[in-house]
Amino acid sequence: MNEAKRKLLNKRYRAEANFKLFGQIAIGLALLFLAVFMYKIFSKGYTAFQKTWIVTEVHYDKELMLIETDNPSLEDLENADYYEIAYKAMTRLDPSLPEEDDRQLIQMVAFTYEQEVKNHLLKNPSLLGKIVPIRLTASDDLDQVHKGNYPRDIPEEDRRVNDYQLKIYDMLNERGDILSKFNLSFFTNPDSREAELAGIASSFMGTVFSILVCLAFSFPIAVLAAIYLEEFAPKNKFTDFIEVNINNLAAVPSIVFGLLGLGVLLAVFNLPRSTPLVGGITLSLMTLPTIIIAARASLKAVPPSIREAALAMGASNMQTTMHHTVPLSMPGTLSGTIIGLAQALGETAPLILIGMVAFVNTIPGTPVDPAASLPVQIYIWSESAERGFVEKVSACIMVLLGFLILMNLAAQIIRHKFERKWN
Amino acid sequence: MNLVLISLILLLGFSSYYFGRKKATIIQSSQRLTALPKFYGYYLAIWCAAPALIIFSLWSVFEPTIVKNFILADYLDQNLTKNELQLIYTKVKALALGTYTGDINNFLDNSAGKYIQIKNMANNAKIVIVLAALILSLSYAYQSIKKNNRMREPVEIFLKWVLFTASLAAVLVTIGIVFSLLFEAIRFFQSVRIFDFIFGTHWYPAKTFVRDGQPDPELMKDAFGAVPLFAGTFFIAFIAMCVAIPVGLLSGIYLAEYATRKVRKYAKPIIEILAGIPTVVYGFFAALTVGPFVKEIGNSLGLEVSSESALAAGAVMGVMIIPFISSLSDDVISAVPQNLRDGSYAMGATKSETIKKVIFPAALPGIVGSILLAVSRAVGETMIVVMASGLAANLTANPLESTSTITAQIVVILIGDQQFGDPKTQAAFALGISLFVVTLFLNVIALTVVKKYREKYE
Numbered sequence: 001m002n003e004a005k006r007k008l009l010n011k012r013y014r015a016e017a018n019f020k021l022f023g024q025i026a027i028g029l030a031l032l033f034l035a036v037f038m039y040k041i042f043s044k045g046y047t048a049f050q051k052t053w054i055v056t057e058v059h060y061d062k063e064l065m066l067i068e069t070d071n072p073s074l075e076d077l078e079n080a081d082y083y084e085i086a087y088k089a090m091t092r093l094d095p096s097l098p099e100e101d102d103r104q105l106i107q108m109v110a111f112t113y114e115q116e117v118k119n120h121l122l123k124n125p126s127l128l129g130k131i132v133p134i135r136l137t138a139s140d141d142l143d144q145v146h147k148g149n150y151p152r153d154i155p156e157e158d159r160r161v162n163d164y165q166l167k168i169y170d171m172l173n174e175r176g177d178i179l180s181k182f183n184l185s186f187f188t189n190p191d192s193r194e195a196e197l198a199g200i201a202s203s204f205m206g207t208v209f210s211i212l213v214c215l216a217f218s219f220p221i222a223v224l225a226a227i228y229l230e231e232f233a234p235k236n237k238f239t240d241f242i243e244v245n246i247n248n249l250a251a252v253p254s255i256v257f258g259l260l261g262l263g264v265l266l267a268v269f270n271l272p273r274s275t276p277l278v279g280g281i282t283l284s285l286m287t288l289p290t291i292i293i294a295a296r297a298s299l300k301a302v303p304p305s306i307r308e309a310a311l312a313m314g315a316s317n318m319q320t321t322m323h324h325t326v327p328l329s330m331p332g333t334l335s336g337t338i339i340g341l342a343q344a345l346g347e348t349a350p351l352i353l354i355g356m357v358a359f360v361n362t363i364p365g366t367p368v369d370p371a372a373s374l375p376v377q378i379y380i381w382s383e384s385a386e387r388g389f390v391e392k393v394s395a396c397i398m399v400l401l402g403f404l405i406l407m408n409l410a411a412q413i414i415r416h417k418f419e420r421k422w423n
Numbered sequence: 424m425n426l427v428l429i430s431l432i433l434l435l436g437f438s439s440y441y442f443g444r445k446k447a448t449i450i451q452s453s454q455r456l457t458a459l460p461k462f463y464g465y466y467l468a469i470w471c472a473a474p475a476l477i478i479f480s481l482w483s484v485f486e487p488t489i490v491k492n493f494i495l496a497d498y499l500d501q502n503l504t505k506n507e508l509q510l511i512y513t514k515v516k517a518l519a520l521g522t523y524t525g526d527i528n529n530f531l532d533n534s535a536g537k538y539i540q541i542k543n544m545a546n547n548a549k550i551v552i553v554l555a556a557l558i559l560s561l562s563y564a565y566q567s568i569k570k571n572n573r574m575r576e577p578v579e580i581f582l583k584w585v586l587f588t589a590s591l592a593a594v595l596v597t598i599g600i601v602f603s604l605l606f607e608a609i610r611f612f613q614s615v616r617i618f619d620f621i622f623g624t625h626w627y628p629a630k631t632f633v634r635d636g637q638p639d640p641e642l643m644k645d646a647f648g649a650v651p652l653f654a655g656t657f658f659i660a661f662i663a664m665c666v667a668i669p670v671g672l673l674s675g676i677y678l679a680e681y682a683t684r685k686v687r688k689y690a691k692p693i694i695e696i697l698a699g700i701p702t703v704v705y706g707f708f709a710a711l712t713v714g715p716f717v718k719e720i721g722n723s724l725g726l727e728v729s730s731e732s733a734l735a736a737g738a739v740m741g742v743m744i745i746p747f748i749s750s751l752s753d754d755v756i757s758a759v760p761q762n763l764r765d766g767s768y769a770m771g772a773t774k775s776e777t778i779k780k781v782i783f784p785a786a787l788p789g790i791v792g793s794i795l796l797a798v799s800r801a802v803g804e805t806m807i808v809v810m811a812s813g814l815a816a817n818l819t820a821n822p823l824e825s826t827s828t829i830t831a832q833i834v835v836i837l838i839g840d841q842q843f844g845d846p847k848t849q850a851a852f853a854l855g856i857s858l859f860v861v862t863l864f865l866n867v868i869a870l871t872v873v874k875k876y877r878e879k880y881e
Contacts, residue, residue: 012773019775023677026670030694030749033742040712041704224589232583233590246593251796251866252859253803255830256600259855262837263603285596292593318579346701349805349830353837375703382707382810390711397704404699 041401045394051183051196052143053135054109054172058089058117060128067128077122086117089134094168104164110137110196135179140195140388142169146178150387160387186395190361191372191380195388198381200396202363206276206356206371207345213280213367214344218287219337223326225288226295226333231321250289257286258350266354274355274370282350287340294336298329303422331418335411342407346400348375374400428479428550432557436472439561443467446568462574469581470564475557482549490541494534604859607852614846615647620853623648626816626827628836628847647850649857651818655826659737659808660801662822666741667797671748672790678749679756680778691750698746706810709739714811721823729813734822736812740804747797755789755876756782788876795869799862805830829854 062072065080072080090105090113091097097105106113113136120134121127141160144150146169156163172178189199233239261282265271271278302325310320351357357376364371372380378396381389447456447463456463494515495508503511511531517523518535519542568574612620625648674694678687714735721728759782767777783790813825814835827835836851 012776016773016775019778020677020681023673023681026673027677027682027690027694029670030674030697030742030745031690033745034693034697037700037708037742040708221589221592224586225592228583228586228590232586242590242594245597247870248863248866249593249597251799251862252600253799253805253830253862255803255805255833256604256855256859256862258837259833259852260596260600260603263607263852264599268603285599288593288596316575316579318582342699346699346703348701348703349809349834352834357838375701378701378703378707379806379810382710393707397707400701400704404701408699 047147048391048395052138052146053179055177058134059131082118086114203372203377207373209276209367210280214283217284222291230299255349258353261354277367283344290340295333298332335415338411436468439471440464440468458574465578471561474560604856608856611849611853624650651816656828662737663740663801667744671745675749675752679753702806706806709811728823731813731825733826751793792869792873799865
């Protein structure tokens with residue numbers, strides 16, 4: 001082998017190694033994106049599962065509460081005045097503060113502090129007249145300071161927490177009067193304009209209702225359509241047309257379905273706006289082709305010998321299909337359905353168009369109550385400027401991703417456990 | 424009211440199944456039947472419920488229009504426009520339901536009385552007719568249960584029709600999309616010339632907002648030029664493809680040709696996770712992390728970068744699209760017959776030479792198809808752009824400025840309360856139909872290409 005040939009051969013081998021390396025880099029990049037992405041979301045979001053409280057003392061003073069009877073009933077307590085004692089509970093933190101600056105202390109807790117003082121008493125009526133410790137929800141700015149998400153070294157006028165409040169915070173923190181516990185209210189509260197009070201309960205229920213409506217509409221229609229197309233449809237132009245239609249529908253951008261929902265469901269059928277009912281129907285139109293395609297694939301996977309055996313025993317076509325083919329295809333159909341629903345679960349744009357982006361601070365009880373959904377909640381919160389919402393968004397994303405993972409796992413399990421392998 | 428009627432029909436339907444079966448079993452006790460007893464039950468149940476339900480739904484669909492015509496017949500002699508008539512009808516309805524708060528005049532009051540009267544009459548008539556149909560068809564069906572009737576066939580034919588109707592749903596959805604988009608878009612093009620829409624270079628619909636009355640036609644002409652949106656859409660899709668094609672294609676090739684079975688088993692599903700993440704999550708990521716990151720890098724290089732740049736949105740969109748391209752091209756490359764590879768190896772080619780010179784050209788149609796599908800996905804993507812690329816429709820080719828897309832503008836226009844009949848709302852539908860046409864075009868080409876390719880090797 002002469003020199004030139006050896007050089008050429010080496011060059012070719014190098015090219016081979018390089019090409020393989022490029023492939024590895026590409027895979028590595030894709031995995032890196034995923035890792036960075038997950039890291040960013042989790043590192044921002046995990047703090048939202050902790051809630052910060054300020055511990056102070058409240059004196060349930062009957063006089064200040066304007067209670068006149070000696071043995072007040074629950075109703076009396078309900079109607080009593082809590083403003084004064086709640087206010088005192090906060091100003092007690094720094095008695096030296098001049099009265100006109102009291103707002104600075106009040107701003108350190110959530111604006112519902114009066115309600116919290118009241119609820120605490122209603123739960124334990126025996127506390128009336130006593131001085132008891134109470135924990136009040138810290139304001140979102142203080143919450144962020146406590147979690148270390150808020151830079152303390154920027155100039156005071158750029159901060160939402162001023163130096164005085166930081167001083168009080170440090171004092172309380174040293175005394176151990178700043179509590180940090182699991183944030184249950186994130187899961188039980190509806191949406192709120194205040195980050196420290198905002199929760200995902202309303203949007204979660206909205207999502208559940210939309211997905212149920214979506215399932216109720218899309219699953220039966222899609223399975224019936226798939227059975228017809230796979231088992232009964234004659235081979236003609238019209239069947240081809242339906243088939244092309246389904247394939248194209250699967251690739252129509254989701255926002256177009258939102259326009260359809262707006263233009264037909266809301267404008268023509270006058271269904272109630274902003275409700276999971278309309279959202280679910282819109283999503284079901286979107287998932288319909290996905291489920292049809294999955295159901296057809298799993299019907300196709302049932303071997304012809306099953307059908308032939310049933311037909312040979314004298315079953316009609318319909319009996320063969322309904323008693324044998326369809327039950328055998330169900331695992332594949334169901335896992336396809338779950339994957340379709342998981343896609344629908346993450347959809348945002350169509351729901352925004354049909355008005356599920358409205359601010360809802362009640363938890364919907366039926367599919368015809370106005371509601372948001374988890375992805376829409378992510379959008380709403382990420383548009384708010386307050387720093388406290390960033391961790392809420394990330395936490396909401398974690399909940400959403402958790403659901404998607406669960407659904408995909410369920411699909412996998414159904415597929416692997418129940419699907420028959422034909423050899 | 425309607426709910427009660429439907430429940431009644433369904434209840435009767437279910438119970439008639441048992442009557443039918445019972446009659447059949449009685450016959451069966453003395454003679455041989457030509458079908459299983461349950462088919463007699465199904466037969467009766469279908470005849471009981473189906474006609475009644477069909478009449479019921481037809482009635483419910485047509486009733487509002489007919490009632491409306493009856494009411495508005497009184498106003499026809501006043502030479503009112505369509506919109507005014509609609510307004511009157513809304514008022515009458517609100518008055519009848521007791522939710523009306525405006526001025527009440529005699530005429531309106533009369534109409535409301537008439538409305539209630541007609542509505543009641545219609546309701547009563549509906550119940551009577553539906554129940555009559557139910558009883559008629561039920562008694563007919565009950566009579567026809569005899570020993571020699573082959574009951575399985577009609578039941579199965581009915582089932583087949585149900586299946587067929589379900590398969591029409593997909594067609595109905597397409598028709599619904601086309602018509603709802605077309606209907607509003609046509610009304611839009613009555614107030615804005617189609618030429619100004621397609622070739623105009625200024626998109627600023629907020630300008631046409633006038634509190635009362637009609638917007639100035641001169642303004643309309645200049646506010647709805649969609650060129651910046653078309654350009655922005657394809658620009659961002661282009662940036663996305665610049666990220667997705669190299670990474671996706673190379674990963675696809677690596678997975679199909681080099682990766683060991685084990686690597687493939689784990690790497691492929693993990694990459695596909697990228698496609699399963701909701702787009703709103705990508706949008707948040709782009710707006711919060713990638714946008715500021717791009718801005719920081721740009722500023723350190725001395726470049727003017729807006730915090731909502733086309734680059735950030737496009738790059739994140741590209742990441743989202745990677746799995747579409749990698750999975751599809753993996754499938755396509757794996758489908759290339761082994762003998763092509765063997766032939767190339769036998770001639771002394773290395774693996775990479777085989778891939779570049781033999782497999783890639785053979786798989787090219789399929790790869791092009793998958794890329795087209797990915798482009799259509801990028802064009803229709805909404806949330807990433809809404810959250811990361813700003814909402815101002817700049818006509819620019821600078822990836823560091825903010826641009827807007829068709830989808831983002833649809834969201835911007837429709838996010839609040841929409842007024843049907845407002846040119847702004849209609850403009851969203853016009854944008855929607857252009858989006859639909861573009862993606863449909865891309866999909867049809869992609870699917871044909873892929874189909875042709877499959878036929879070649881199968």
